[in-house]
Amino acid sequence: MARVDIDNVVKHYGAVQVVHGVSTAIEDGEFVILVGPSGCGKSTLLRMIAGLEHVSGGTVSIDGEVVNDVAPKDRNIAMVFQNYALYPHMTVAQNMAFSLKLAGVPRQEMQAKVGNAARTLGLETLLDRFPGQLSGGQRQRVAMGRAIVRDPEVFLFDEPLSNLDAKLRVQMRAEIKALHQRLKTTTIYVTHDQVEAMTMADRIVVMRDGIIEQVGTPLDLYDAPANLFVAGFLGSPTMNFIEGRIEGGRFLNDDGISIAAPAELPEALVTVGIRPNLVGLADKGSPFEVLVVEPTGAETQLVLQAGKTQLVALVQGRVALQPGASVGITFDPAGLHLFDRRTGMRLPQMSPS
Template sequence: MASVSVANARKNYGHLEILHGVDIDIQDGEFVILVGPSGCGKSTLLRMIAGLEEISGGRISIGGRVVNDVAPKERDIAMVFQSYALYPHMTVEANMGFSLRLAKAPKEEIKTRVREAAQVLGLEKLLDRHPRNLSGGQRQRVAMGRAIVRQPQVFLFDEPLSNLDAKLRVQMRSEIKQLHQRLKTTTIYVTHDQIEAMTMADKIVVMRDGHVEQIGSPLDLYDRPANRFVAGFIGSPGMNFVEGKISADGPLDFIAHGGARLPIPADVPAARGQDVVYGIRPEHLTIGPTGTHADVILIEPTGAETQISLVMGGATVVATVRDRLSLRAGDTLSISADPAKAHLFDAVSGKTLRL
């Protein structure tokens, strides 16, 4: 196991700069997820750590050793790709042990490591099968097993679950997290799915357009987003945003462009008349006898919860409630926001106003 350090890492393709000086420190044994929309540079960064992409500037270190010019096979890492990349003519056992055979490891050692990895992944009864006789989840386990048998310092995962159906993704992300808890190997995982990031990571790195927007634990990012982008990207459904300004007189409240008046957090410095964006998560909106009037436009029951889309203060927002309410589109109701859970963002920079 080893720590990983990325210092001022840059990546250029000709005159086009993809990564703009990325800094990330990953501790020994941490499970870190790089998350962001397509094209943000997260997979490029992972491939640079693996040595599959050249670094244009900066430094990448694994276990305290700078690896900028070190070949991928000498970095002591193992990578699991989006595609399983299994050899169709080989059995599960042969696929898992292939890298060790290339390294000319003793046959008994190969057999022992493969059997140990198969036991961890629940593949003991599948070792004689070929990939064509396996389900998608089983193939992904084999790809993971091939990485495990190498006993690397660092595991790299590049969107490994994106080819699986929704139910299997939930199962596999649980298995990957449990695997990490058992092996305690430093893991860097790339995904565009913020639910995967929230449920699996010790630390999340949110990226956009080749920049790191924020680094922190899942709940840190959820409760204290640094800017509007992070606030909207982390959480499902995403945070609600209403544009407006701080009241010029009277109580220090937020006034939406559509006229709705909402309370603001007591610990957030805001100047009277300042243009801001009010952020509130769906679960922090409450339907009751008092509050701001809102018009229902859509009801989406999910079983345990119901998501209600409303027009409030000229903006469309979503409220998540656990009660079984008798509502339909066109109804008008009263909705209130918990000021202690609200966020204010600068209207121009998008940065949080919270100190």
């Protein structure tokens, strides 16, 4: 196992810069997820750690050694790709053993390593099959097994679940997390799926446009997002945002919403954020029209509108509402977030003391 240090890393493709001086550290044995929208630089950063992309500036270190100029095969890392990258003409056992064979590992040791990985991943009965005879989840396990047999210091995962259906993604998330808990190997995982990030990571690195927006535990980022981007990216359904102003110790907007604010806050243009599960329905309160009713069984998701303000409310159970109905809205003051509308940065908690 090893610590990974990323220090002021930059990546250029010709005149285009796609990673802008990124710095972070992944501790020994930690499971860190790089998350962000497509094109944010997360996969490029992962490939620089793996040695598959040249580092244009800054340093990547593994276990204290700068590896900028070290070949991928000499970095003692193992990478699991989005498309599995299995050899179709080889059996499961041959695919898992291939890197060991290239490294000249003795046959008996190679068989033992493949057997141990197969038992860990539940592949014992599939060792003689070819990739074309496997399901997507089984192929993903084989790709993981090929990485495990190398006994690397660092595991790298590049969106490994994006080709799987929704049910299988949930299953594989749990299996990858359980695997990490058993092996305790430093793991860096790339995804654009914030649910994967929230459920799997020890810490999350949120990226946008080649920079890091915030680093922290899943609940730290959920409860205290640094800015509007992080607040809107993490959480499903996404956080509601209401534009308005602080005036006379209250948050006000042009559509009739009024919420108590900390008295010490100066008058300013702000955006209030509120999670959908903290938007409540009431007989009184700010009136909203129901636009959409989406029952899911245990919960009901409502899309609501008042003037130009549109909100999503996630309520427990089932509600007897139809589109066009009028409802009152209340907000849990402990769950309100306040952001500077000009900079997008988080301000002190909204709830009054």
